[in-house]
Amino acid sequence: MSRLLIIGGSDAGISAALRAREVNPKVDVTVVVADSFPNYSICGLPFYLSGEVPDWHNLAHRTAEEIAGEGIELLLDRTAQIIEPTNKIVTAVDRQGRSHSLKYDRLVVATGAASTQPRSIEGLDLPGVYLLHSMADSFAIHQHLTTHAPESAVIVGGGYIDLEMADALTHRGISVTVVQHSESVMKTLDPSLSEIVSEELQRHNVEVVTGLAIETIEQQGTQLLVKGEGFQTTTDMVVVAVGVKPAADLAQTAGVATGIKGAIKVNLRLETDVPDIYAAGDCVETWHRLLKKYTYLPLGTTAHKQGRIAGENAVGGNREFAGSLGTQVVKVFELAIARTGLRDSEAADAGFDPFTVAFETWDHKAYYPGAHKLYMRITGDRQTNRLLGAQIVGHHQAEIAKRIDIFATALFHNMKIDQLNDLDLSYAPPFSSPWDPIQMGAQAWVKSQQQSDRPIPVHA
């Protein structure tokens, strides 16, 4: 083992490269990057578009120079086109169309994901209609924002990136409408919490339209006419970020097995079924720690972890991916919105006997200035009292992200809900209460579960 080749220069690919060099500095590590932007924080794009990050170069986790400084060779603007597992050769094409043959001993495929085009919408190719996933998408939107100075925008979708974009474009002074197919925005949350998010959007003058599928987008003079059943509006631009799919064609063509949504199948060591080929990040199936099965759950955090493990194992290590809990947080205007583990419906689908309690309290002692309300939902198993998941919504300065992480750490260890009360958590009046809100929530769950045969939330 002397030559490690990595296809993909985003989270998983660069993590793999860095870890491989750290574990075994004798290995030659080369990363093939399809564009000119290795190791960019794709999650930061909304903040570039909002104007909060004026220079997009700042979105780089590391510069190309820093990566090279770790002894990693970067081949930018080269698209890997063929993997030949038998000869251990990858063919990549540069911008001039020239082919390059790259030998490897071990290969990490980290080709990421691509935006899904909602096939049912007509007019997605019109000028002023944008997808948002890559740096290139982002530059196109930025160009439109600066040259056309749009006054209004329609965002199709109500998920994480959509709502970050609603915030970002509002920040620029643009009048935003969010149109969501399902009955509520942020459908990864329980409806009572989605409602709080919806109110926050409206409080910032974002129009929220739910339960509506956009059918057509048409040019109307310099504007766009956006139509769905019983709905139409004119707008200056449309942003679509409805989802992603694994970019796994290259690996699949090389004979690597794929599964859910076409994602590459890997074991916990991030090995594919083809010898000496590893895969990591948004292009692979992800082991879910609670569901105890593979899912497709593309997240930057997971990509970093998987990349690090693939890189370590590819150079002789033996580390296993511990699994995802689907922990996520997003900031939308003044709110932090976070979840980890399973919601009630997801837990029921997975064969648990879930019981969910809603609980609200202050993030710290209410007498100390600046207290904010936390809205929490805790899900546990009625039979075993095991914690299954938690959701928290509240002010972005209420330490919600790290509170969900305490739940995530508890989930990692299969804690029972009542056991959360045994945790020795920190307290001072500006930060918490003697029982942290997550422990108060745990007590509410226990009390409610003991008092009821049926799932009636204590604070509806």
Added chain:
Amino acid sequence: MSRLLIIGGSDAGISAALRAREVNPKVDVTVVVADSFPNYSICGLPFYLSGEVPDWHNLAHRTAEEIAGEGIELLLDRTAQIIEPTNKIVTAVDRQGRSHSLKYDRLVVATGAASTQPRSIEGLDLPGVYLLHSMADSFAIHQHLTTHAPESAVIVGGGYIDLEMADALTHRGISVTVVQHSESVMKTLDPSLSEIVSEELQRHNVEVVTGLAIETIEQQGTQLLVKGEGFQTTTDMVVVAVGVKPAADLAQTAGVATGIKGAIKVNLRLETDVPDIYAAGDCVETWHRLLKKYTYLPLGTTAHKQGRIAGENAVGGNREFAGSLGTQVVKVFELAIARTGLRDSEAADAGFDPFTVAFETWDHKAYYPGAHKLYMRITGDRQTNRLLGAQIVGHHQAEIAKRIDIFATALFHNMKIDQLNDLDLSYAPPFSSPWDPIQMGAQAWVKSQQQSDRPIPVHA
């Protein structure tokens, strides 16, 4: 079992009462409270004195009416004077000097702690010199602040409450000097972090004098002359909060065994060695989860936990205290200062082979506005790679309190440091990085430990 008597109406006592009623609503629960202030947040006193909490009534965790509403009888202004374990009678005296005999089936002693008077200082009884521990102390100081409008104050001690008071009095416009016996303030931290705290105090014009023992306080006209070796200053008031000791005399006189610093000995069920007498809170020895031995470690969080367990067990439950990790946080001006577990020296004393790494990074992606530096020290065992403790200092809005709690949750489960990288923690650019700072710190620890046979911090 039909009559539960509880001596003490602060954190442990009220927690015991509430839990007993919750577990067994048929039990009569009576709480004997020495003053008129049941269930007050003693930790909130500095914020009352700063003026940030204008009305001291707001410091109550619950009002007397709320406690009574849970079916708990409160006997205010009665001092328990004798416990007779054989007859199961407690004698309490009211303000008029009348004795009351109170029968019990089970008893919870939650008599708390008292301030330690530093014997070596002369002049502590002068007007203008105050201890700070009880509500009564707090009223006396408040009275002085409002009637004398002091312009300067000396705080003797450099621990949590002292520095909160330095902040509080500065908030009132008073010029503050902190005098600390040891070589640094906040000696519960490693020196490099204490130094950051010291700088923060000085940045807010607090004079910090370390390595100095105050010897005498003398009246000098309307002022006080405070002297130590090679030091003297005149000031308008002096606040002394150098420590607490268990208030365990009542129980000891009744034949209950005491141990460390005179604290009541209890088992994990919070039973004393006298049948049907439980004890909890600042008056008891506390089991340390990492040291695997009893210590004296009075904290409000622990008092709540122990009280809840004592109350549950006293009415027929069977729950064990899981142990303290010494998790603490305090806000001093703009800083949050937090720790959990063992520091290097404490770990070495306990027979571990500790290795400590210093690490600094941003609380969230630096490109997103409002990023703050976190200064972290992580201690682990060199032989087993087990996490032993962590300290974090940084801006109070950098989610430090809940980050220390992630460490505390990891410590609870005996995690190895490298295993922290397996935790599925939340990420969005306004809140963290794809590897949370605690994971970056863990990686720095692993790297540093692997590269070195000797404990050389990576970022000194």
